[in-house]
Amino acid sequence: MIDAVGLVIFDCDGVLVDSERIAVRVNVALTAELGWPLTPAEVVDRFIGRSHASIAEIIGARLGAEAAATWTHRFEAEHRRAVDAELTTVDGIVEALDRITTPVCVASGGTHEKMRHTLGRTGLYRRFAGNIFSATEVARGKPAPDLFRYAAARMGVSPAACVVVEDSRFGVQAARAAGMRCLGYAGGLTAADRLEGPGTVVFDDMRDLPALLDKCGSP
Numbered sequence: 001m002i003d004a005v006g007l008v009i010f011d012c013d014g015v016l017v018d019s020e021r022i023a024v025r026v027n028v029a030l031t032a033e034l035g036w037p038l039t040p041a042e043v044v045d046r047f048i049g050r051s052h053a054s055i056a057e058i059i060g061a062r063l064g065a066e067a068a069a070t071w072t073h074r075f076e077a078e079h080r081r082a083v084d085a086e087l088t089t090v091d092g093i094v095e096a097l098d099r100i101t102t103p104v105c106v107a108s109g110g111t112h113e114k115m116r117h118t119l120g121r122t123g124l125y126r127r128f129a130g131n132i133f134s135a136t137e138v139a140r141g142k143p144a145p146d147l148f149r150y151a152a153a154r155m156g157v158s159p160a161a162c163v164v165v166e167d168s169r170f171g172v173q174a175a176r177a178a179g180m181r182c183l184g185y186a187g188g189l190t191a192a193d194r195l196e197g198p199g200t201v202v203f204d205d206m207r208d209l210p211a212l213l214d215k216c217g218s219p
Helices: 020-034 040-047 052-063 065-086 093-099 112-121 146-155 169-177 206-216
Strands: 007-010 104-108 132-134 162-166 181-185 200-203
Touching (some): 020 052, 020 065, 040 052, 052 065, 065 112, 104 112, 104 146, 112 132, 146 162, 162 169, 169 181, 169 200
Parallel strands (some): 007 104, 007 162, 104 132, 162 181
């Protein structure tokens, strides 16, 4: 017996707002300045889907605490400037949200301040206000299941009745670990084969999301 879908949990960056491209560009420039040259593909593989704190820990382990502190300060400032100049919603997500009637929430590795900024700049914040959860509220960020389980508990829905919409390798791993079905969005920076796995349907057009959610709840 398949549980009906009682909650759709959206990641933020790369699923609702097209911010991953900005983050990758900023990270490539910053890590090179700090002494750790990384290609865009390496940044996607190492960082995308992780919390801000987790990325700082990785940089600190490689380059030291001072470099991690510099990255934290510089990334926040430079990412914010780029968001203000160029951020858009993910293609097709507004049309999809307009057609989804199931309760929704956001669960992201980003801070609440960052999500207020990015979702606010794109006009999406009001759709999710009051139902936005951050990795800063749990002990472990993605790929651990903590954040998704926390969001489900706060929304009063069992994990088995949740569907997560994710675009990163660490995000889909977290959804599976949480015992939730997952829709992996491959229309962004992460290749489809990095999203594939048990309980996961991979798709590349957000306009298909409402129909995919309907199928998730079908016997």
